Amino acid sequence: MDGSTIRRRFLDFFVERGHTEVPSASLIPIDPTLLLTNAGMVPFKPYLLGEETPPYVRAVSSQKCARTVDIDIVGTTARHATFFEMLGNFSFGDYYKPEAIAWAYEFITEHLELDPDRLWYTVHHTDDDAAEIWLDAVGIPEARLQRRDRDNFWQMGVPGPCGPSSEIFYDKGPEYGPDGGPVVDEERFVEFWNLVFMQNVQDEPYHVVGDLPARNIDTGAGLERVATLLQGVDSLFDTDLLRPVIATAETASGITYGARPETDVSLRILGDHGKSLTMLIADGVVPSNEGRGYVLRRLLRRAVRHAYLLGVEDPIVPKLVETSIGIMRDGYPELAEKADFILEMSEREEVRFRRTLSSGHQLLDTELEGLDAGDEVSGETAFKLHDTYGFPVDLTEEIATERGFTL
Known part of the structure; x- marks a missing residue:
């Protein structure tokens, strides 16, 4: 299934269940605490905090996101990227855990047709309600439900809405690692769907200071991650996206x-x-x-x-x-x-x-040739590259690190 089809099926599924399809917001966020839109819930943050009245109580979107905190390792792993799309369904004081969990399972197993026998689930260790819904209402095997602490508490790293979460994982098979579920190995068991039960407010990461005016749902599924599973490839770089x-x-x-x-x-x-x-x-x-x-x-x-x-x-x-x-x-x-x-x-x-790269590379190559492994590139060289050639210091540091030197 190609990426465009996955996106469209997700949006249509939730529109059929009373959600308003909301176009992706810009990567330039209105939120002054953020440099870029980095999560699907960012455009809806005022509604989640109760600061504004939403024009709808249910929404669904495919949100453009940019995240560069891991830029230095992009290209060296199978799943890190600076741009991704987050599929999300949202409830602003309307439905809560029973519907969110049931709809996620229905869409995954019936519309994406992922094998239920390869799915695992996690909940926050205090969330007995979510565990009961998974086991009794949905009917998943108890052996494939695991409890975790901070890994199942969603927050953005800044003051704002937060809450316990339930995640859904796909078992890629024994050739990818040991058995035992996501608490044992998240390389074999890949998380691809996160249901956040947005009910709290934090003033710093993981420090809850109160409850939101209403209980909300923020579900996120990375389009590229889902495409990786459905297209049978090991890396998001091998998907059609x-x-x-x-x-x-x-x-x-x-x-x-x-x-x-x-x-x-x-x-x-x-x-x-x-x-x-x-x-x-x-x-x-x-x-x-x-x-x-x-x-x-x-x-x-x-x-x-x-x-x-x-x-x-x-x-x-x-x-x-x-x-x-x-x-x-x-x-x-x-x-x-x-x-x-x-x-x-x-x-x-x-x-x-x-033009900058060609001249700067020549000077840096000459400097590095005279160093031994582990040596330090002088600040004088970095300053000259920047001042004379406009060669960025972070690029000098990146090249030096790749070749075994420090700056």
């Missing part, structure tokens, strides 16, 4: 994906960053040296650098953008209207940085 962008990078570089681990990392980074920067520019983020503009600039520069490492001499980012638009236009038709703007901005930034 990202693989075509990697194929574009293959064509531009002449390097085959799967040939070597180090080139695979670069190809995956090009795939992820190409799609991510496309969506950010489409939502109005402009490259700059601060805030979300710097996030965009860093994504662009990391993509260009990895293209440089693959020997790509001509601009590659516009090609990644074109492919990304082709993948995403079903869900976000406005991308086609903004295509020229996205292409022009991304190419201009790439051409400018390629």
Whole structure:
């Protein structure tokens, strides 16, 4: 099942159950505590906190999200990405745990047709209500329900709504790790659906200071994670939501994906960053040296650098953008209207940085050749690269770390 079909089936399922389909909000959030929209519930936060009256009591959305806290390991793992879509159904003081749990199970087993015998479930160790619903109302085997502490308490890392959660996992099979459920191994048992029972408020992570005005539901399912399971692949980079962008990078570089681990990392980074920067520019983020503009600039520069490492001499980012638009236009038709703007901005930034990259790389390569493994790159070198060539300090640090040095 392709990504567009999964998205559409999810939205239609909940619309049929009285939910209003809400278009994705921008990646530029209204919430001043956030740099980028990083979760499906972000646009609904005022409703969850009771600060505003929602125009509907049930909502369903596929929300664009950007998260760069793990940017340094993107491309080295099977599941980290800087852009993803979060499928979510929400209740604002309407239905609660019984409906949320039953509908999740129905959609997963009947509409996605995942094998119930490969599903596992977790609840917060204090949440007897959710456990009882899973066991008695839904009828899952008791042996596949596990209780956990903080792993089953959802919060965003900032003051705001929070609450206990129940997660659904898929067993990929014994070849992926030991048996025993998600409390034993989350590589074999992959979490793909999170039901958050949004009932509390925190002033700092995990410190509950009160209850919300109403009990709410915030369900999140990562589209890319679900696609990985349904398409029978081991990595989100192999799904139809990202693989075509990697194929574009293959064509531009002449390097085959799967040939070597180090080139695979670069190809995956090009795939992820190409799609991510496309969506950010489409939502109005402009490259700059601060805030979300710097996030965009860093994504662009990391993509260009990895293209440089693959020997790509001509601009590659516009090609990644074109492919990304082709993948995403079903869900976000406005991308086609903004295509020229996205292409022009991304190419201009790439051409400018390629001049910086070439000269800065030469100086840094010379500096590193004179060092032994574990040595430190001098602050003087980093300053010269930045001051003379405009070479970002974080890029100097990244290159030094890759080669076994410190800064």
